[in-house]
Amino acid sequence: MFHSSDGGINWSVTETPMVHGVASQGIFSVAFKDVRHGVIAGGDYSHPEQAGANLALTDDGGRTWRLAAVQQQKYFSAIGYVAGTDAIVAVGAASALSVNDLRSWKFLVPLSLNALDSHQGLVYAVGPNGSVAEYQLK
DSSP states (O other): OEEOSSTTSSOEEOOOOSOOSSTTEEEEEEEESSSSOEEEEEEETTSTTOOSSOEEEESSTTSSOEEOSOSSOOOEEEEEEOTTSSOEEEEESSOEEESSTTSSOEEOOSSOOOEEEEETTEEEEEOGGGOEEEEEOO
């Protein structure tokens, strides 16, 4: 992971605990709630149901990353904070919501989804064959 603390003038490389090694493994999405708190998601898209080091967090602006406490992690293609909240949604082999910094998940829909965005507590996600999902944070 590349990190800059001066607006992109200088860059350094930061190691992450994420699974990597072959072309289908690695980080596929990054999101920040503010300048210090962020999440990364990924895994191995050739083995989407395989658990592993697929989610990590930072609380120092990306200088260091730690694995999420969530167990049974799967491949996630996208992750994001639900706008206006501390909730985090991830999509990929499973779609899940965490309201406690990735210590636990509530699985949302049994769809494989690829990308997401949120606005005012609503999460929109898209996937193969034109599938679209909407989730209202309560």
